[in-house]
Amino acid sequence: xxxxxxxxxxxxxxxxxxxxxxxxxxxxxxxxxxxxxxxxxxxxxxxxxxxxxxxxxxxxxxxxxxxxxxxxxxxxxxxxxxxxxxxxxxxxxxxxxxxxxxxxxxxxxxxxxxxxxxxxxxxxxxxxxxxxxxxxxxxxxxxxxxxxxxxxxxxxxxxxxxxxxxxxxxxxxxxxxxxxxxxxxxxxxxxxxxxxxxxxxxxxxxxxxxxxxxxxxxxxxxxxxxxxxxxxxxxxxxxxxxxxxxxxxxxxxxxxxxxxxxxxxxxxxxxxxxxxxxxxxxxxxxxxxxxxxxxxxxxxxxxxxxxxxxxxxxxxxxxxxxxxxxxxxxxxxxxxxxxxxxxxxxxxxxxxxxxxxxxxxxxxxxxxxxxxxxxxxxxxxxxxxxxxxxxxxxxxxxxxxxxxxxxxxxxxxxxxxxxxxxxxxxxxxx
Amino acid sequence: xxxxxxxxxxxxxxxxxxxxxxxxxxxxxxxxxxxxxxxxxxxxxxxxxxxxxxxxxxxxxxxxxxxxxxxxxxxxxxxxxxxxxxxxxxxxxxxxxxxxxxxxxxxxxxxxxxxxxxxxxxxxxxxxxxxxxxxxxxxxxxxxxxxxxxxxxxxxxxxxxxxxxxxxxxxxxxxxxxxxxxxxxxxxxxxxxxxxx
Numbered sequence: 001x002x003x004x005x006x007x008x009x010x011x012x013x014x015x016x017x018x019x020x021x022x023x024x025x026x027x028x029x030x031x032x033x034x035x036x037x038x039x040x041x042x043x044x045x046x047x048x049x050x051x052x053x054x055x056x057x058x059x060x061x062x063x064x065x066x067x068x069x070x071x072x073x074x075x076x077x078x079x080x081x082x083x084x085x086x087x088x089x090x091x092x093x094x095x096x097x098x099x100x101x102x103x104x105x106x107x108x109x110x111x112x113x114x115x116x117x118x119x120x121x122x123x124x125x126x127x128x129x130x131x132x133x134x135x136x137x138x139x140x141x142x143x144x145x146x147x148x149x150x151x152x153x154x155x156x157x158x159x160x161x162x163x164x165x166x167x168x169x170x171x172x173x174x175x176x177x178x179x180x181x182x183x184x185x186x187x188x189x190x191x192x193x194x195x196x197x198x199x200x201x202x203x204x205x206x207x208x209x210x211x212x213x214x215x216x217x218x219x220x221x222x223x224x225x226x227x228x229x230x231x232x233x234x235x236x237x238x239x240x241x242x243x244x245x246x247x248x249x250x251x252x253x254x255x256x257x258x259x260x261x262x263x264x265x266x267x268x269x270x271x272x273x274x275x276x277x278x279x280x281x282x283x284x285x286x287x288x289x290x291x292x293x294x295x296x297x298x299x300x301x302x303x304x305x306x307x308x309x310x311x312x313x314x315x316x317x318x319x320x321x322x323x324x325x326x327x328x329x330x331x332x333x334x335x336x337x338x339x340x341x342x343x344x345x346x347x348x349x350x351x352x353x354x355x356x357x358x359x360x361x362x363x364x365x366x367x368x369x370x371x372x373x374x375x376x377x378x379x380x381x382x383x384x385x386x387x388x389x390x391x392x393x394x395x396x397x398x399x400x401x402x403x404x405x406x407x408x409x410x411x412x413x414x415x416x417x418x419x420x421x422x423x424x425x426x427x428x429x430x
Numbered sequence: 431x432x433x434x435x436x437x438x439x440x441x442x443x444x445x446x447x448x449x450x451x452x453x454x455x456x457x458x459x460x461x462x463x464x465x466x467x468x469x470x471x472x473x474x475x476x477x478x479x480x481x482x483x484x485x486x487x488x489x490x491x492x493x494x495x496x497x498x499x500x501x502x503x504x505x506x507x508x509x510x511x512x513x514x515x516x517x518x519x520x521x522x523x524x525x526x527x528x529x530x531x532x533x534x535x536x537x538x539x540x541x542x543x544x545x546x547x548x549x550x551x552x553x554x555x556x557x558x559x560x561x562x563x564x565x566x567x568x569x570x571x572x573x574x575x576x577x578x579x580x581x582x583x584x585x586x587x588x589x590x591x592x593x594x595x596x597x598x599x600x601x602x603x604x605x606x607x608x609x610x611x612x613x614x615x616x617x618x619x620x621x622x623x624x625x626x627x
Contacts, residue, residue: 025577032581032593060580064573078565161565162450165488165572169481172576176477181470 002098009102018068018103022110025064026057030117046126046269046286047133048200053118054111055140058147058191059175061114065107065144066151067168072099073155073224074163082159096225100152107144125289127273131200131266139206142213143191147171149220156224185247187262188212197337198270198286199263205249206262208242215239272312279303280310287313287336293347297354298333301361304384305331306410311357331361358384364416364424372424379428380412394428442493442516448523450489455527458482462535477579479540480596482528483548484575488568490520491555495564495625503624510621517556517617524548542600550596550609551575556616564625 009015030053076082085095130136154167178186219235226232249261266286273291274282279302281295298311306329313333334356340348347353362380364373379395381387383405398405408427415423439445458478465474494516496502525548532541551571559567575596583594591598595605 021573025573028577029581057580060577063576067569067572161492162489165568166485168572168576169485172481172579173477176579179471181468
């Protein structure tokens with residue numbers, strides 16, 4: 001019986017239209033992002049990456065889902081059948097449940113093609129599922145259901161013609177204002193949930209967030225449909241109990257993405273995957289599909305380094321920690337997050353990556369910089385093939401003499417490792 | 431004011447619409463002032479100059495049809511002049527309060543964008559009212575505007591001028607052309623057919 005009513009709700013109510021709107025809107029949003037040559041995004045070839053894309057689409061889809069919820073929530077009064085429905089034997093909460101269930105089916109059905117479009121371009125390059133992605137997937141679904149519940153409750157409590165569009169705009173504003181104001185309250189907004197390459201949700205925070213969304217949904221639906229609305233207080237208290245610790249979590253940049261309090265480095269994603277042949281180039285497992293392209297970019301730099309050197313991608317765990325631990329013969333590839341075009345498995349700007357890697361390679365982690373050190377840095381960053389142009393007379397000479405250049409670079413790296421100022425003076429006197 | 435006109439305005443919810451648009455304009459001005467005082471990310475005013483006109487035309491949509499469209503259509507003489515008056519009045523209500531709010535809180539450049547967006551979105555609502563009921567004619571405008579807000583165009587040239595016209599600067603011709611064409615097409619369709627059943 002309920003299944004039949006739900007099917008009717010889906011086909012003849014707002015369900016089918018909502019599913020189409022969610023699917024078309026989400027796909028269009030993805031295509032616009034995809035078509036934009038300037039757009040970069042987190043690497044999508046992992047479970048959390050793909051789900052982050054879906055959550056971001058919530059800035060568009062969330063308000064539309066809320067509007068649909070409000071439209072359905074207010075329909076009894078709008079169609080002037082509310083008095084008529086008070087005499088039917090089926091209790092209101094059962095009718096509401098089937099209406100909401102039809103909308104949930106619609107949202108889910110609409111999201112599946114969006115998810116497919118986000119995942120399809122990078123799926124062949126998927127090298128790692130991603131830690132705790134099912135929890136992130138649950139939060140993504142709860143994001144949309146929260147919007148739906150907000151709309152439904154608003155439509156039921158304020159059953160006016162204008163409720164639906166106003167609710168949509170309110171949900172949009174609630175989603176973007178914390179972004180503009182950089183407020184920690186933004187951590188309660190589902191569309192801005194954190195994500196990042198090589199990171200996974202902290203279990204405790206993820207569970208707290210799931211309970212926060214669930215409690216909100218139950219409170220709102222109870223408020224909308226229960227005979228005794230006071231029952232909504234119970235889940236509301238639970239929601240507040242979850243919201244307080246979540247919204248007061250420190251909101252800061254952790255070196256790779258925002259909201260370090262929500263995420264932690266994912267040890268499996270950060271394990272190194274290296275080329276079989278020498279000289280060895282390593283990237284983290286979450287970026288494994290980029291290894292051939294990265295190898296092509298960094299091998300010319302690697303050829304300039306002392307024999308036996310290798311190069312590995314580095315994840316910045318703590319930006320305040322200063323100098324990274326020194327590993328003999330190891331040069332660093334900057335973390336690869338955001339270096340692909342959105343929904344792509346290719347490096348976006350190879351020259352940029354090479355330049356950054358060379359600059360990182362020649363960075364001397366010394367407390368005070370002398371003029372000699374600065375000049376040596378300028379020379380070093382312009383003599384590696386593929387960089388430049390070399391303007392310093394020493395750089396011009398070294399650029400033409402491979403043996404001398406490689407010896408100079410080896411001496412520079414030794415000086416930089418020990419912060420040896422006399423050695424820097426010697427390097428710029430040659 | 432004649433009794434007939436007063437009742438007509440009452441039936442179309444004119445006072446409530448004017449009040450709602452005025453409240454939306456005040457909200458625009460207040461939020462602009464609040465953002466202006468803070469140290470926020472650049473581009474904070476785009477949602478205001480886009481969502482404000484959207485709210486205004488959403489409220490105006492209510493006035494495009496009476497309680498019984500079928501009854502109105504059954505009259506011996508259709509009244510395009512009355513519909514034209516509705517379009518003009520709706521245009522004034524949708525444009526003037528948001529523009530005043532823009533002038534008061536955002537400056538001339540943003541006000542030009544507010545006026546253009548009000549014109550274009552009203553055209554979209556008028557077009558929609560011909561194919562769907564007036565009570566739902568705000569839906570395409572809402573869907574489109576939220577889409578543009580969620581995916582703001584990053585370029586001020588090429589295809590972005592066309593699909594993202596509400597979020598382009600006010601001194602570019604193409605977005606203005608689109609807005610005016612939408613209004614003209616919407617008004618023509620509304621004058622000819624009236625609201626959908």
